[in-house]
Amino acid sequence: MTPSFWRLLFGLALLGSLSFEIIGEKRPVEHVWDYPLFFAVAGALGCLLLIVLAKGVVSPSIDRPEDFYGEEDAEGDWSRESPAAAEEAGRPFPPAEEG
Amino acid sequence: MFGLLPPGFILLLGALVLPLLPRSVRPWAFLVPPILAMAQLWSLEVGDQLTWSLGTYELTLLQVDRLANVFGWIFALVFLISGIYALHVRDTGQQVSALLYAGSALGVVYAGDLFTVFFFWEIMAFASAYLVWARRTKEAYASAMRYLFVHLFGGSLLLGGIFWHIAETGSIQFTHMEPTPATWLILLGMGLNAAMVPFHAWISDAYPRGTLTGSVFLSAFTTKTAVYTLARGFLGWEILVWAGLLMAIYGVIYAILANDIRRVLAYHIVSQVGFMVVGLGVGTADALNGATSHAYTHILYKGLLFMAAGAVIYATGRSKMTDLGGIFRRTPWIFAAYMVAALSISSAPFFSGFISKPMTISAAEYASASTVVLLMHLASVGTFLSVGLKVPYFTWFGRSDDNLDVLVRPIPWNMYAAMGIGAGLNIFLGIYPAPLYAILPEAVTFDPYELKNLKKGFQLLLFTALVFFLLTKILKPKAKIQLDLDFLYRTAARPAWNWLVVPVERFFAWWEAFAWKAAAEVARLGRDPVALVARRDLRPLAPGETASTSLRISMTWMMLVALGFVVAFFIVITVFRA
Secondary structure, eight states, X not given: XXXXXHHHHHHHHHHHHHGGGTSSOOOOOOSGGGSTTHHHHHHHHHHHHHXXXXXXXXXXXXXXXXXXXXXXXXXXXXXXXXXXXXXXXXXXXXXXXXX | OOTTOOHHHHXXXXXXXXXXXXXXGHHHHTTHHHHHHHHHHHHOOTTOEEEEEETTEEEEEEEXXXXXXXXXXXXXXXXXXXXXXXXXXOOHHHHHHHHHHHHHHHHHHTOOBHHHHHHHHHHHHHHHHHHHHTTOSHHHHHHHHHHHHHHHHHHHHHHHHHHXXXXXXXXXXXXXXXXXXXHHHHHHHHHHHTTOTTSOHHHHHHGGGSOTTHHHHHHHHHHHHHHHHXXXXXXXOHHHHHHHHHHHHHHHHHHHHOOBHHHHHHHHHHHHHHHHHHHHHHOSHHHHXXXXXXXXXXXXXXXXXXXXXXXXXXXXXOOBGGGOOSOGGGXXXXXXXXXXXXXXXXXXXXXXXXXXXXXXXXXXXXXXXXXXXXXXXXXXXXXXXXXXXXXXXXXHSSSSSSOTTSOOOOXXXXXXXXXXXXXXXXXXXXXXXXXXXHHSSSOOOOOTTSHHHHHHHHHHHHHHHHHHHHXXXXXXXOSEEEOOTHHHHHHHHHHHIIIIIHHHHHHHHHHHHHHHHHHHHXXXXXXXXXXXXXXXXOOOOOTTOOOOHHHHHHHHHHHHHHHHHHHHHHHHHHHHHO
């Protein structure tokens, strides 16, 4: 299944979700979320807002290097060790068990 | 089945018995206590009570009502599933501490008085810290210590509040509370366990560092026990609405930035518990149902998320999205289980979150300001963005189709079995919520499959996905950590050490050195007392060296002087007696 197939499917799903605006009874507008297409717009704008907020505002001020609190431990990470080195050190590779 | 035995005690007894069994049967025996606990839950009836007199107080060890039962059932159930997930683990310490942990969580749920709550509360702190400790890496050790101290701090707030409350009211019963300084302290103590901002940093610190199986247990009990106690004591407190909203948004923002997959999930506990706390703050019957059912489904899907994340880490040895990617072809079933949980947490229609989160939001629509509702929708968007889209995209896809840099080893069959059961339950409840709705504290009026709810569910998620696919590049994870409020006590640790511990340590070191030196001087003088008189430089005698001639002469003089004193003494006595 090609990427264009998935794109088509996704596009159809978007249209399908919009079709909910047509079916079903019309409700009187009491709150802002009673307007048609509110949730489509809220989903897109909300997502955009969060990305801008997180990546644009929050991230630059709180991102730190991974060893900020001292050395980041890689002890739990067996995937960086080469099988040959493990064999030399007498350890099974991949490690037998981790709880 | 066991009379009025509180269900938590079955697990605690299991913790005592388990180490006595042969090593090879322990993982299987581990599954027996939760099954017995479920049988006991089945036979207990609403209104059952067991009290025990301790001194002048009457402790209520068991008090069964509908609210407690919802939590009791899901705790026992998730413990069983997590036990299956951990069947390959041969670590008695972890098994015993998991039993103690879940047993005391059940103990809190069925406790009727504040002392019993506090007692089990503290066991939970220690038992759960061990599940982080047991990873046995340097970072896990440090993290578990921080976790433990933060929880002991919370426990102190709780205990202080309890004593104050008892002094004021004279009652130790754990019921709904009115706002006083004492109950505020209790709220803070319980809020810390619910990961309320700003007392939340322990969760993103410790949960990513727990053992792969241990974090599954951790994700289920601590925060949800706290949600239960908040429901019991603080239902309808207005402050909870705002505290919950802050949690929901704060957790989501950090989750978007985090790189470690289990850290993303940990921040989403903060966010999802936020929804429950909002529901409890709203406090209507529908909102209580919403918060309770959301706790129930949350335990199911969050457990499954941690299981799938643990399976990825087990298989690849990597936990950061920057190191992963391109493993879909080799781990399709882990991906499938993850997606079921991710769609559940995003409350996609036909998955478990869809029957609980919209219930909470709908209750807020009727009883709260529009801002509250809109912020809850915003947090929902963020949930889907990070757990439903970002993590799966950068963990399983992201790079080339097959990223051969990442080695993948097979995972044990029991992990698949547990994830299968978890996924099945999440889908089952999503499609057929009646069994859960039947046990909720109040009668359910909410129908998730009304057209308007389906519209919300589909539109919100699909249009979030649209923006994600357009902006995927911006969201690419970075090999960074994000400062959180644990920064305060992690960086304060060194100055605190330098100012508080080091001076004391230096003083005692100086005093000890001084005392030894003084003793050495006294010993030397003892060997050469005349040196003082002779004003010679004091020097130690070399081995084998005898006292010098001058010493012998001086000693003779000293003996004569002493003799003179004795004679004079006798003369004086004789003269004065006469």
